[in-house]
Amino acid sequence: MPTRHELFDAYELPGRAEPRMRMNFVSSADGAVTLGGQSGALGGATDRTLMQVLRAMADVVVVGAGTVRAEGYGGLQVDADHVDWRRAHGLVDQPALAVVSGGLHLEPDDSVFAEAAGRPLIVTTDAAAEARGGLFAAVAEVVGCGAEPLDLTAMLEVFARRGWNQVLCEGGPHLFGALLEAGLVDEVCLTLAPRFVAGEAGRIAQGAAESDRRFSLAGVVTDEDGFVFLRYSR
Numbered sequence: 522m523p524t525r526h527e528l529f530d531a532y533e534l535p536g537r538a539e540p541r542m543r544m545n546f547v548s549s550a551d552g553a554v555t556l557g558g559q560s561g562a563l564g565g566a567t568d569r570t571l572m573q574v575l576r577a578m579a580d581v582v583v584v585g586a587g588t589v590r591a592e593g594y595g596g597l598q599v600d601a602d603h604v605d606w607r608r609a610h611g612l613v614d615q616p617a618l619a620v621v622s623g624g625l626h627l628e629p630d631d632s633v634f635a636e637a638a639g640r641p642l643i644v645t646t647d648a649a650a651e652a653r654g655g656l657f658a659a660v661a662e663v664v665g666c667g668a669e670p671l672d673l674t675a676m677l678e679v680f681a682r683r684g685w686n687q688v689l690c691e692g693g694p695h696l697f698g699a700l701l702e703a704g705l706v707d708e709v710c711l712t713l714a715p716r717f718v719a720g721e722a723g724r725i726a727q728g729a730a731e732s733d734r735r736f737s738l739a740g741v742v743t744d745e746d747g748f749v750f751l752r753y754s755r
C-alpha cells in the first residue's frame with residue numbers, strides 16, 4: 522500500500538501562495554459516484570488515507586449541500602499525524618470548512634455544524650443569507666455570493682481574503698459541474714475503485730453543459746487492492 526508519506530509526495534502542491542481548486546472524488550470503474558446512496562462504500566483503505574492527506578494540505582475544504590444532506594459530513598477533522606504535518610508546514614491544526622447551498626436548506630443542528638472543529642462558513646445567495654442566515658448565527662458564518670446559481674468566483678474571492686488559497690472541494694457532482702462550467706477547477710484527484718456497480722448512480726460531474734474540457738494526467742498511484750488514484754491537472 523502507498524504510505525501516507527508517498528501520498529504527500531505524489532500529491533505535492535506546486536506552491537501554497539498560488540490559488541488552487543483541487544477536487545477529490547471516488548468513482549466505481551463503471552462511473553458510479555455512489556453505492557447505496559453514499560460515496561464511502563466505493564472507497565478503500567488508501568482512499569481514506571488520501572482523503573486525510575488532501576485535507577491536511579488544504580486551507581479550506583468545500584462541500585455542496587447535497588453531499589451534506591446525503592452523507593451528514595460531521596467530523597471532518599484531520600487526525601493527529603496530519604495535525605503534526607500541518608503544524609510543521611506552518612498551518613493551523615485543521616482546515617476550514619465551507620458549505621455551498623443556494624437555498625440554505627440546512628439545519629443548524631446538522632452534524633456538519635455540530636461536529637465541526639471550527640466555525641464553518643456557509644456560502645449561499647444574498648437573498649437566502651438575508652432570509653435564513655440568522656438561524657445559523659450560533660454555529661456558522663453565512664456569506665452571500667450573488668443570486669442563484671452562485672457566483673463561485675466571488676466565493677473564491679471570499680476565501681482569498683481569509684488567506685485560503687489551497688481549496689479542496691469534496692463534491693458533490695453538481696458543485697463540481699458548476700465549478701467546471703465556471704472554469705475554476707485546477708486539479709481533479711479521482712480514485713477509481715475496482716467495482717462495477719451499474720444501477721442508477723450519477724457521474725462525478727453533473728448539471729454542466731457538455732464540453733471537451735481537457736486536463737493533463739499529472740500522476741498515477743495504485744494499491745494492492747486494485748484501486749487506481751489518478752491526478753489530473755489543468
Ligand SMILES: NC(=O)c1ccc[n+]([C@@H]2O[C@H](COP(=O)([O-])OP(=O)(O)OC[C@H]3O[C@@H](n4cnc5c(N)ncnc54)[C@H](OP(=O)(O)O)[C@@H]3O)[C@@H](O)[C@H]2O)c1
Nearest residue numbers: 546547560585586587588622623624671692693695696699
Ligand atoms: N463519490 C464521491 O466522491 C462523492 C463525493 C461527494 C458526493 N457524492 C455523492 O453525491 C450525491 C450528492 O450529489 P449532489 O450533486 O446533490 O451534491 P452537491 O454538489 O454536494 O450538492 C448540490 C447542492 O449544492 C448546492 N450548490 C452546488 N452548486 C451550486 C451553485 N453553483 N449555486 C448554488 N447552489 C449550489 C445546492 O444546494 P441547495 O440545494 O441547498 O441550494 C445544490 O442543490 C450524494 O449521494 C453523495 O453521496 C459522492
